Amino acid sequence: MRSDNISSTAPINYEGAQNVFSDSDRCSDQVFDSDDSLVDRNFIPSDDESSSNDTTSLADETDVNIQENKNSIELQHENKENNKKLTRKRLRNCEAWKKNIRKKKREIWARNICAKGKTVCERKMREVCPEKCRLKCFSKISTEERKAVFDYYWQLGNIDKQRVYINSCMTEINPTYRNAKSGSNRSKNFKYTFIIENKQMQVCKTYFKNTLGINNRVIFTTTKKTGNQGMVNSDQRGKSNKDRIPEEVKNDIRNHIKSFPTVSSHYCRARTNKMYIDGSLNIQTLYRLYVERCKSNHKEYAKLTTYRHILNSETNIGFHTPKKDQCALCENLKNANQETKENIKERFEKHIKEKELSRIEKSKDVESDEIEVYCYDLQSVLPTPSGDVNSFYYKKKLATYNFTIYDVKNKKGYCYLWHEGTAKRGANEICSCVFKFITNNENENLVFYSDNCVGQNKNKFVFGMYLYCTQKFENIKSITHKFLIVGHTQNEGDSMHASIEREKKRVLKGGPIYVPSHWSVVVRNAKKRGNPYIVDEVSTNDIFDFKKLLPKNWK
Structure with missing residues (x-):
């Protein structure tokens, strides 16, 4: 531990743990929607949504790198990581769900693993129709042209776009002679065509299916979803x-x-943007x-x-005020990888040694007969009104502050209560409470322990007040203030806060608290064994401006 001595009429020892951490250590492609066609009866799909008579657009589409399309499935959600919104729970990322990744891969004919764990091979273009085909499809279209049509179809990457493309390649026909009885449920007749070099090439159904790598079910579903106006209804699965x-x-x-x-x-x-509401909710x-x-x-x-x-x-x-933070360095070490642990090993060992030394130092002070040891801290806010009344939850509450000083040797607790209408909770308020405590203290050597809160405890105003006390009160020979290591500031004074919180819950079961003065009753009755807590209700007359002492006593 580090110790700085300030000389005056009586010596004041400033002993604080060396800060071994920096501030950083302490703070720890547009999707097609067929709804367009349903709203606008004259809607015409664009070139990238259906087949086209323009051979240039077809050739351009075949130049698309399929591998890039596949990789975009896994990486599509990574661009959103930097725009995360801090919420109470982790937000769902539907695009990263396995079933949606499988669905996307299935739509672009990529190799896939189904939900049962079986490997599903990628889509392949099958053989042409046999030579006995009446339309002689195999002689109309070359292998390269078939491959271009196959790639274009599967690179659409969306089942709605693929159905629109299939529908554009199908034309319903009425044959001059049909061998079917009246009232028969026989399906409609269709003519299948591919557009090659601005020409419509009629092909048979077998050639059509094998070129696209599909089966009868795909064609049947497309015809079933095609409305009277020739528009294909969008896929409604998974929508509500x-x-x-x-x-x-x-x-x-x-x-x-x-x-x-x-x-x-x-x-x-x-260190956090999280907000809290009444803990009883x-x-x-x-x-x-x-x-x-x-x-x-x-x-x-x-x-x-x-x-x-x-x-x-x-x-x-x-819904509740969280427990006191754990040490940032210790928590970082628990969750760090091996390389990070090696980098901060020396600093961590020094940190643990400082913590142990501060604990040993406090134990020695408690065992000494020459000094009196006190721990002080500010309790969490006590809101008024408080209780299980519906209207209370919607009201802005008046904050009541409780500054506690605990006599470690004699096990006595001192509470200084005031609400925000009387004063704030800054350095002057803390100094005024400690000054009032020292005024009524008859001991010669005082040792105070606290955390490292700069706005309340660890500042020049507090030590200016200490210096003033040694000059004003003849019985005081020395005042020593020691700061516990950051992240390890637990002390005996925390038991006061725990007892008051338990009593608060018990009292609220019997009825609400309407005025700040009721908190003094709660605090007095909080300790069930031993000496009850001594409560001092602070008024405006008890608050002093200790900043005026600095020009005279601080250089």
Whole structure:
């Protein structure tokens, strides 16, 4: 530990753990939509959505690198990593789901593994029709032209686009003679064509299927989904438009969540953007209040699953004040890889040694008969009003502050209470409480332990106050302030905060707290064994401006 001595009428020892961390260590392609054709009856698919009479566009499409199209499936979601929104729960990434990756690979004829774990081979162009074919398809189109048609079809990469292409290659015909009885369910007759060099080449059905690498089921589904106007309906699998929740209902949920006042974390305000609401609430209670509001306003309300989804995916709100942060360096070491562990090994060993030395130093002070040891800290905010009353949840609450000083040797607790209407919680307020404590203290050598909060404890105003006390009070010979290592500031004074929180929960079960003065009763009754906590309600007359001492006592 490091020790700096300040000379005055009586010696003041400033002992603080050396800060071994820096600030950084402490803070730890457009998809086709067939809805266009359904809305506009005169809609004509563009060149990249259906077959075309322009041979140049067909040739350009065949030059597309298929491998790049395959790789884009796995990498499509990576570009969104940098635009992540901090929410209560991790957002779902549907594009990275295995079933959607399999579906995308299947649509671009890539080698794939089905849901059962079996390997599905990639799509291949099959043999041409036999020589006895009446249309002699094999003599009309060359192998290179067939391959270009095959590649173009599968590079569309979307089942809706592929169905539009198949539909454009099919024409319904009425033969002059048909050997079928009246009322027969025999399917329609179609003529199949490919556009090669601006010419329509009629082919047989076998040649058509083998060239595209498809079967009868694909053709049957396409004809079934083709409407009277010749437009192919889009694939509706996985969609639930009929059950879509109205946007107005979703906005009601968002507004209800925003109606609750939020506060930042007591311990990590500078390191997180997460906000917190009343710890007595939970998702079930929020939803119950939401339903009651909707019923009173005669509005439609959503289900609990929808409310939970919006809360988890669109907000970063917690329901309780988190526990005190763990040490940033220790936590980083637990989650680091081997290389990182080797890089920070020396610094970590020094950090652990500093922690152990600070604990040993505090134990020696407690065992010494020549000094008195005290730990002080500011408890988390006590809101007023507080209780299980629906209207309280929507109101901005008055903050009540509780500054605690714990006598380690005699096991006595001192509490200084005030609300934000009386004063803030900065250096002057902390100095005033400690000054009032020292004023009523008859011991000669005082040792204080605290955390490293610069705005409250570790600043020149506190030590200016110490210097003033040694000059003002003749009984005081020395005042020593020692800071525990960052991340390892647990001390005996934390037991006071835990006892008060337990008593707070017990009292709120019997009824709400309406005024700040009721907190003093809660604090006095918090300790069930031994000496009760001594409560001092701070007024404006007890707050002093210790900044004025600096020009005289601090150089």
